[in-house]
Amino acid sequence: xxxxxxxxxxxxxAEVENALTTAERFFxxxxxxxxxxxxxxxxxxxxxxxxxxxxxxxxxxxxKEQIFAAEQYFEKDSFKLALNGDGNFPGFLDxxxxxxxxxxxxxxxxxxxxxxxxLGKYKxxxxxxxxxxxxxxxxxxxxxxxTGDAYSELGNKEKAVKLYMxxxxxxxxxxxxxVYYLKAGNLYESLGTKEKALEAYKVIKxxxxxxxxxxxxxxxxxxxTAN
Numbered sequence: 074x075x076x077x078x079x080x081x082x083x084x085x086x087a088e089v090e091n092a093l094t095t096a097e098r099f100f101x102x103x104x105x106x107x108x109x110x111x112x113x114x115x116x117x118x119x120x121x122x123x124x125x126x127x128x129x130x131x132x133x134x135x136x137k138e139q140i141f142a143a144e145q146y147f148e149k150d151s152f153k154l155a156l157n158g159d160g161n162f163p164g165f166l167d168x169x170x171x172x173x174x175x176x177x178x179x180x181x182x183x184x185x186x187x188x189x190x191x192l193g194k195y196k197x198x199x200x201x202x203x204x205x206x207x208x209x210x211x212x213x214x215x216x217x218x219x220t221g222d223a224y225s226e227l228g229n230k231e232k233a234v235k236l237y238m239x240x241x242x243x244x245x246x247x248x249x250x251x252v253y254y255l256k257a258g259n260l261y262e263s264l265g266t267k268e269k270a271l272e273a274y275k276v277i278k279x280x281x282x283x284x285x286x287x288x289x290x291x292x293x294x295x296x297x298t299a300n
Contacts, residue, residue, distance in 0.1 A: 136177035152188040251286035
């Protein structure tokens with residue numbers, strides 16, 4: 074069995090020196106391009122930091138300040154004032170137009186959707202709610218469920234029930250999930266799909282028995298099983 078030839082230290086050193094020489098030549102040849110690329114990267118980074126500090130952060134703070142009055146009107150069910158403002162303070166529509174990219178601007182889309190839903194403007198509600206995205210445990214499902222409400226009011230029950238199920242299964246929790254499982258079950262019944270209605274009701278009984286919907290779910294199950 075032959076032994077592998079071990080490179081001599083002088084050979085290794087020569088290879089390293091050769092690699093360094095090649096790198097030096099490459100840098101010398103392309104030094105201007107490399108310097109320009111590095112300089113451009115530094116400028117972009119500085120511009121990003123400056124924009125964030127002197128433009129984005131002040132806009133976020135201003136938008137948060139501006140949304141306060143509209144939120145107060147929303148909580149009082151004064152949805153027209155919440156949407157359009159009162160002449161002194163802006164409404165959600167103004168905040169969306171002026172600060173749409175901020176957190177307050179994005180949240181205003183949710184508020185605008187819910188406000189339009191209460192005002193019976195279902196297509197407008199859908200537009201705003203479908204444009205709203207959130208990872209919040211409760212807000213995400215509520216926005217999807219409210220979109221289902223709007224579709225249901227427009228007579229599109231098939232679309233509505235899919236959204237109710239999506240809302241129920243998104244971020245499963247005892248606050249929103251049983252609400253939308255019940256809505257889905259009721260809508261499945263009206264569509265004549267009693268098997269799916271029963272499945273939705275049974276999820277409430279098995280997983281959310283302590284919820285408000287869970288305490289009355291037996292009557293829904295009994296009605297379907299009796300038939």
